[in-house]
Amino acid sequence: MENPKYVQIDPKQATAEKIEHILLPARHRDKIGLVHSALVAFNPYLGIVFANTKKKVDEIADGLIQKGLKVGRIHGDLSPRERKRVMKQIKDLEFQYLVATDLAARGIDIQGISHVINYELPTDLDFYIHRVGRTARAGFSGIALTVYEQSDEDALVRLEKMGITFKNIDLKKGEFTQIEERNRRQNRKKKETTGEAKAKSLVSKPKKVKPGYKKKMQYEMDKIKKRENRIQKRNK
Structure with missing residues (x-):
């Protein structure tokens, strides 16, 4: 061949390259209090907390509001009018924090999310990819934090097999510290x-x-x- 053209195709990645995946052990602590401390420590431009059910979303949102955060919520029980109102409030930067079911992971375009927190892992792990895909868009970096229980070990191993590399941290007195790997x-x-x-x-x-x-x-x-x-x- 004369003057051949070389084309390199990068291997397919499960998530955006600039997402930092972090694990935070619950260790029988109050999870809403732990998420509140993480959100305050991160101080995100816009942070979204994911839960699996509408009931859990309301529980988390109410708990965070009681701790002084201004929080919006999105789940399937909201009417189209209510959902439109919440989306406008998010666009107008009235909320720094949003709590949602996987309804917000797909089909709803929310700009400016810098941090994603998984209060609990989704039953279908494909939704982990959709959740964290809310951040690190348009070349920006993002952080995806998962608060995990010991019972989540099998799911975490499966995510690692999907190509996710986790960093292990703990949160004490409002500060993040790196800890040893959870399976060491x-x-x-x-x-x-x-x-x-x-x-x-x-x-x-x-x-x-x-x-x-x-x-x-x-x-x-x-x-x-x-x-x-x-x-x-x-x-x-």
């Missing part, structure tokens, strides 16, 4: 369990038992586990 402790436990299993497989009960045989077996197992732990540390 679980992985450590798995490695320890592997060492214990190997020790048990190599140390068996003698056919003829003598006094103190259990203590001797435990001693041998502990030696093997210590050796395995040293190997694990060298391989890190």
Whole structure:
């Protein structure tokens, strides 16, 4: 070929490149209070909090209003007239915060969203992509924060398999701090369990038992586990 033309096609990404995906553990804390603290700390141009049901949207919005924030809400129980009024208030910058069901994730164009907060993960994880897609538009950057429970682990793993990379943070006294990966402790436990299993497989009960045989077996197992732990540390 003479003067060939090279075309490079970038791999398809699940979400916009400039979205920062953040995980915040609930850890049995008051979630509405945690979301309020996050919104105040972020101080977004416009932040939207997503929940799965109309009832939960009203609960969150009422809780945030009681804490002094001026909050709008959008869900399926609003009449077209009410929805139009809320959209005008958002456009006129009367609200800095909006609480919504997934109705706002698709089909409604809201400009200027800088922060998306998932009060809870959607049942259909495709809606996570639609939710966070409200921010980081037109070349701007955006932040997507998910407040998660321990029961959300499977869903988070599935999102990671979809190409989402999460940053792990905590919020204490109004300030964000970076913390270790949420599954680091679980992985450590798995490695320890592997060492214990190997020790048990190599140390068996003698056919003829003598006094103190259990203590001797435990001693041998502990030696093997210590050796395995040293190997694990060298391989890190």
